[in-house]
Amino acid sequence: MTLSHEHAILCKIASEAPAEARVGIIVGSILLAALLLPFLGYTVVMTLQLGTILYFVSKRKLWISVAVAIGAALASRLVFEVWLGTALPTASIEFLAGLGL
Numbered sequence: 079m080t081l082s083h084e085h086a087i088l089c090k091i092a093s094e095a096p097a098e099a100r101v102g103i104i105v106g107s108i109l110l111a112a113l114l115l116p117f118l119g120y121t122v123v124m125t126l127q128l129g130t131i132l133y134f135v136s137k138r139k140l141w142i143s144v145a146v147a148i149g150a151a152l153a154s155r156l157v158f159e160v161w162l163g164t165a166l167p168t169a170s171i172e173f174l175a176g177l178g179l
Contacts, residue, residue: 100135103130103131103134103135104131104135107127107130107131108127110127111123111124111126111127114126115167116167116170117169117170117171118169118171118174118179119166119167119168119169119170119174119175119179120151120155120166120167120168120179121151121152121155121166121179122169122174122179124147124150124151124154125147125148125151126147127147128143128146128147128150128151129143129144129146129147132146132147
């Protein structure tokens, strides 16, 4: 099974899912993000969360979901950390913290 075929199957399931299921995906991603934020940091968690919502709820192609998620996470980091001087949560995992994430 190719990635595009798997995406088509997931999109079909998501499109046939009731609105409650899509809301569940969003609420679940918010809860998971809250749990992972202290460990993975803002940039990684927001990229994963937005990518998940774009791919599974909005039914975007994988490469679009990844590109938009990375761009949005970096843009929001630029706004909050650089322009506004607000400290965003950083990763507690040494490898990620060493990368400045």
